[in-house]
Amino acid sequence: MSAILGTYNRKKISFKKGKGAYLYAHNGKKYLDFVSGIAVNSLGHCHSHMVRAIQKQSKKLIHVSNAFEIPEQEKLAKRLTKNSFADFVVFVNSGAEATEASIKIARKYFFEKGMPHKNRIITFEGAFHGRTLAALFAANNQEHIKGFGPKVEGFDQVPFGNHEALKEAITDNTAAIMVETILGEGGIKVIPNECLIGLRKICDEKNILLILDEVQCGIGRSGKLFAFDYAKIKPDIVPIAKGIGGGFPIGACLVNKKASIGMKPGTHGSTFGGNPLAMSVGNAVLDVILKKGFLKNVEKNGKFFKDELVKLKNKYHNKVIDVRGKGLLIGIKLSINNTKFLDHIFKNKLLAVKAAGNVIRLLPPLIVKKSEIKQAINIIDKSLKDFK
């Protein structure tokens, strides 16, 4: 019997090493890893630049308190703000902590402005913002919240894509609208550019802050540094996590000057958040992602992958309903059972993960090669053909 609390249904396999887009299992088999720790291993497994950064920094200084200045943290914050809408960054350790910080910043902004009644956040059905209590009740996924009451108050949920319902849900008490730019766990639902532009407009008109959760779709995953870059809009608050650490636990919340005004010394804190080792890794990840041409290549590879998948959709139209996503955040909506299909491609040595709505998610590392995408396409093709 395992001594690990049974909160996961784990596949009966473990890995001894990883290199690039491949994982090597204890059973001797080699797998093409298109899970990437769920959009985390942005540079693939054990990228030499990241390994060197960990080695170098861990010999110098691993952790000091945020009671002191941390130059590596300042450097990463400067690079994130220089490359985005944000003026400030606060570092935490995970996506859920980053979305929680976003909620706190939004509420505190209106408190500081003398409008403490503006404290409610509008969210969307199918959302995922993490597993802490506020993040759970923000997303309002019935399976996730069951048994974890009492409910955390302050969230109003509307159906995804229903513009009228959204307008009706806005009241004098609304502080923010919070949504993933591309819904990840919810089934790779891309919010169209014109809707993002519309959201920005509504927020401006009604004096509401716009929080775009880029924990999964941010830091290059979509083919741009941030998925909202496609719509050329500026949100107010953006939680990030997964990809920025490349496998090292880092979360962060990006915020513009306006929305930041309530957050003074003592209003937020994290023991581990932004320590020198974590920040060195985050900087190493950005060294690679911000290199000229890197993101263009992610966009190009993503487009190639999606185009090839659309061909498979047409070939197996009785098994595939939809192919969607941006960059290397791709979902395939199936009419055959997604869990069974994942078992199938697993037998053919490709790893992927499911999402809501009978979707499978393909999340290769951002450094994936075209030849590896072709290999995945061949496996998916064969698996669709053989699926009975």
Ligand SMILES: *Cc1c(COP(=O)(O)O)cnc(C)c1O
């Ligand atoms: C994964 C995820 C989170 C939660 O991140 P954790 O690191 O698991 O706490 C929050 N929001 C989105 C959009 C995510 O995909």
